[in-house]
Amino acid sequence: MGFLDPERLRIGEHGTPPDLAPLRELARRMREERDRMLGFPFNLDFDYRPLAEFLAVHGNNVGSPRTDSHYRIDTRPFEVAVLDFFTGVAGGDPAHVSGYVTTGGTESNLFAVWVARERHPDAVLYASAEAHYSLPKIGGLLRMPYVEVATADDGTMDTTALLRELVRHPGRAAVVTATIGTTGRGAVDDLPGIRRALAAAGVERSRVHCDAAFGGLLAEFGDEAIPWNLASGADSVALSGHKVIGAPMPCGVVLAPEADVAGIRSAGVAVGADDDTVTGSRDAVSPLLLWHRLHGLGREGVAELVRRCHRTAAHAQRELASIGRNPSRARGGTIVLFDAPAEEVCRRWHLACNERHAALVVMPHVTEQHVDRLCDELRKAG
Structure with a gap:
């Protein structure tokens, strides 16, 4: 986050109106990254602004x-x-x-x-x-x-x-x-x-x-x-x-x-x-x-969130298998392990990677379209 110049963010002895530009830029970048957040177990599909x-x-x-x-x-x-x-x-x-x-x-x-x-x-x-x-x-x-x-x-x-x-x-x-x-x-x-x-x-x-x-x-x-x-x-x-x-x-x-x-x-x-x-x-x-x-969800709404995660995880397993990435998934889980791609791909998609495996973590904000975009990139990378 090079745009967050430490000198620009320094809090001085005397109060001044805060510069909102870095905050707006940070929020914009965080929202952009959200669309490729496929490797961590939390749900990004929410909007609590009515409670501001x-x-x-x-x-x-x-x-x-x-x-x-x-x-x-x-x-x-x-x-x-x-x-x-x-x-x-x-x-x-x-x-x-x-x-x-x-x-x-x-x-x-x-x-x-x-x-x-x-x-x-x-x-x-x-x-x-x-x-x-x-x-x-x-x-x-x-x-x-x-x-x-x-x-x-x-x-x-x-x-x-x-x-x-x-x-x-x-x-x-x-x-x-x-x-x-x-x-x-x-x-x-x-x-x-x-x-x-x-x-x-x-x-x-x-x-x-x-x-x-x-x-x-x-x-x-x-x-x-x-x-x-x-x-x-x-x-x-x-x-x-x-x-x-x-x-x-x-x-x-x-x-x-x-x-x-x-x-x-x-x-x-x-x-x-x-x-x-x-x-x-x-x-x-x-x-x-x-x-x-x-x-807003009720018990049935929570159940549907989970069912959707399982469907998307099954889709990911099929698609990753089709491109030879050897996916696997634990019983009842929504983490799909597959052969680790290049570090650049892991960073771009926020995937936790080691020498052998990358982990795609399907949470409610992860859709089949996200999976397809990742697989397209993996396919092109060879």
Whole structure:
């Protein structure tokens, strides 16, 4: 972004009217790049400009979304509606599930592991070698022993390897993170298999957290029934707001057992509100964005977004195969791996590439026309 001259952007000692030209140019370029954003798991097909008036007020959902605060410029009722929607999608009962709208997957995972650790202070944290990068960091932050579990050839957690690791920590509680849609290839860990491994290892105290930020909605509304949620044996679940749904900033939802969350709740400390969150003061706009989008879509609209992603991913797999790029796709996923093209092509289409593979990530803004344009370019490049 050479047009963003640091000297031009420098903030001086005395206030002056900001130069809007760099902002307008940046917005224009970001919109242009959006049309070739095929390699990252977030949805760019949204328009929240009708909610612009909320940028002129400080909204703060400080503390728990289900308690009142002395600070009353908030959007708590909308946040609760969003939480209830996602609790229903995840197969939970709002009377027994707590949670809140977070800043994204890392905070959601941190919260879920934190409340599990408070329930079982001696717990070991387990996650697969392809789990989200936040998990080892969370283990360090919470001073929990962290065990990286090997993956099978398809990228899912090897539950036999998990059993071996569990046996190495006899008498210790276990917090196991199941990844529902890995970042690299969209693999979905075997939730029932994780439960079987815990039972076989004789682990009597455990919590299973499903990091379903990327793949939860894909699993719920895909053609194939894939266990992923509270109803399938998870104790807690993290879901993203900016991936399938779409938002201008990272956001997410975390859901955990009320009995566990009660253990970390502090009454009345957050300007009169109970606090059972990581951050305390919280963004009040993200819940509005999610409510606005979900209200317009409804459950069936979200399902159609997912079905469209699966159709486009299948189209991409066919088209990439037709030009000899050897595509592959994880069960229930919308990441299509294929033989890596030249670095220039990867940069132009925002594809995550390594020496072997490029990853085309089909989200709702990615159409069959996008896929066809990419394949035309690959075909011409040879």
